[in-house]
Amino acid sequence: MQRLIVDMDGVLADAHAQFLAFDERDTKRRKTLAETLDKSELEISPRSNEHILLPGFFRDAPVIGNSPEVLERLNRQYDLYIVSAATEYPTSLVEKIAWLAEHFPFITWHQIVFCGSKKIVRGDIMIDDHFKNLDYFEGRTLLFTQPHNHSANPKHHQRVHSWDEIARLLL
Amino acid sequence: MQRLIVDMDGVLADAHAQFLAFDERDTKRRKTLAETLDKSELEISPRSNEHILLPGFFRDAPVIGNSPEVLERLNRQYDLYIVSAATEYPTSLVEKIAWLAEHFPFITWHQIVFCGSKKIVRGDIMIDDHFKNLDYFEGRTLLFTQPHNHSANPKHHQRVHSWDEIARLLL
Numbered sequence: 001m002q003r004l005i006v007d008m009d010g011v012l013a014d015a016h017a018q019f020l021a022f023d024e025r026d027t028k029r030r031k032t033l034a035e036t037l038d039k040s041e042l043e044i045s046p047r048s049n050e051h052i053l054l055p056g057f058f059r060d061a062p063v064i065g066n067s068p069e070v071l072e073r074l075n076r077q078y079d080l081y082i083v084s085a086a087t088e089y090p091t092s093l094v095e096k097i098a099w100l101a102e103h104f105p106f107i108t109w110h111q112i113v114f115c116g117s118k119k120i121v122r123g124d125i126m127i128d129d130h131f132k133n134l135d136y137f138e139g140r141t142l143l144f145t146q147p148h149n150h151s152a153n154p155k156h157h158q159r160v161h162s163w164d165e166i167a168r169l170l171l
Numbered sequence: 172m173q174r175l176i177v178d179m180d181g182v183l184a185d186a187h188a189q190f191l192a193f194d195e196r197d198t199k200r201r202k203t204l205a206e207t208l209d210k211s212e213l214e215i216s217p218r219s220n221e222h223i224l225l226p227g228f229f230r231d232a233p234v235i236g237n238s239p240e241v242l243e244r245l246n247r248q249y250d251l252y253i254v255s256a257a258t259e260y261p262t263s264l265v266e267k268i269a270w271l272a273e274h275f276p277f278i279t280w281h282q283i284v285f286c287g288s289k290k291i292v293r294g295d296i297m298i299d300d301h302f303k304n305l306d307y308f309e310g311r312t313l314l315f316t317q318p319h320n321h322s323a324n325p326k327h328h329q330r331v332h333s334w335d336e337i338a339r340l341l342l
Contacts (some may be wrong), residue, residue: 003291081291087280093264109258110287117281120174120252122293 003123004078004170005137006071008096010129010146012082012104013061019044022051037150052089063103070163072106073171079127083113083121085133127166131155142166174294175249175341177242179267181300181317182198183253183275184232190215193222194294208321223260230266241334243277243295245341254284254292256304298337314335 009015016036023045024030031044041048053055056075074080082100086092100107113121118133125134126137127144134141134157143149143157144166180186187207192218195201202215212219222228245251253271257263264285271278284292289304297308298315305312305328314320314328331337 005291083291087268087283087285089269090265093285094261096259097261108178108287112258113284113286113291114258114264115284115286116282117252120254120293122285122291 001077001079002125003139004074004080005083005121005123005126005128006074006080007126007128007130007133007144008082008086008100009058009061010064010148011127011144012056012064012067012071013099014064015058015061016147018057018061019048020052020056022054023036024049027125032147033147038149038152040092040148048067056095058089058092059099061099067163067164068103070167070171071104073167075106078125079123079169080107081111081113081121081123082107083115085116086114087116125170127160131157142169148162164167172248172250174310175245175251175292176254176289176292176299178297178299178301178304178315179253179255179257179271180229180232181319182276182298182315183235183238183242184229184270186229186232187236187318189228189232190219190222193225193228194218195217201289204318207318209216209319209323211319219281226262227266229260229263230270232270236334237266238334239274241338241342242275244338246277248342249296251278252282252288252292252294253278254289256287256289257285258287293334296341298331302328315338 019041020031025049036044082095086096118138124139125144126134126139128134128151129144129146134143141157143154143159145159145161190212191202197218208217255267257267271283290307295310297305297310298313299305299315300315300320305314312328314325314330316330316332
């Protein structure tokens with residue numbers, strides 16, 4: 001059984017939507033998608049470093065697309081792990097576990113990994129929205145499209161735009 | 172630089188001492204070392220499953236031996252990661268981060284990994300007190316002696332009894 005490593009923020013959890021929502025609370029204006037393309041969180045919102053620390057930022061994040069349905073099917077065919085670079089934000093850890101339990105109840109604690117660097121992760125396939133994670137992975141790598149990586153050259157990674165596309169590729 | 176994977180409970184943090192201390196609160200008697208050799212936590216204390224969930228169980232654990240001094244030196248010579256199977260106990264995660272910050276302040280969040288299964292960890296050397304973790308590791312494996320593994324055949328793993336011994340082997 002192949003080991004599949006799936007990221008949380010920007011792949012399962014819509015962290016981008018949370019950054020926009022928290023920015024809108026400050027500025028009273030919702031930024032458009034065009035204003036956010038190819039920009040880091042800090043470029044989009046100068047207070048994003050504070051927002052990410054607020055209670056509920058991770059707990060209330062919307063789910064991306066039909067990831068629950070697709071991941072439940074993948075979970076039957078792959079040795080699945082959810083790997084999130086989260087130890088920078090200790091208070092996020094409990095929120096992330098509660099969020100997974102709500103939206104992905106088929107994921108057990110055995111399958112959850114919180115780390116700082118993903119360099120130490122071993123597997124066959126990785127789905128992630130950040131090059132800093134994919135670049136060090138020795139297996140097959142899928143770059144999940146997010147506004148921050150919209151125009152980036154995917155390099156040797158395979159770009160995927162949706163969970164439907166992942167389903168077609170991996171199921 | 173070689174990647175060194177170090178466990179927390181039973182290698183850095185004296186979880187065994189915590190189990191004995193919490194058991195003593197219930198039973199009003201401190202179990203002797205002889206009473207605990209080669210026994211699981213649940214065999215030592217039938218309420219250990221409850222104790223591990225109590226606030227402070229991980230936060231107040233004693234440090235094992237001179238692990239802070241040895242690990243600080245190892246941290247300069249190795250690509251060091253602290254990997255703890257902890258996602259079964261969500262509330263332990265923040266306690267473990269605070270505990271590391273207090274006793275091992277040179278460890279950054281980049282170097283901390285909380286997981287369920289350690290099968291996904293990639294590295295060159297692993298120090299752990301449990302066969303379930305060492306057996307799946309593809310690199311060099313050091314079995315750290317703890318009461319629960321006292322008489323176990325170390326199999327293909329190398330048994331180490333103290334942080335001084337680890338220092339002699341790895342520094």
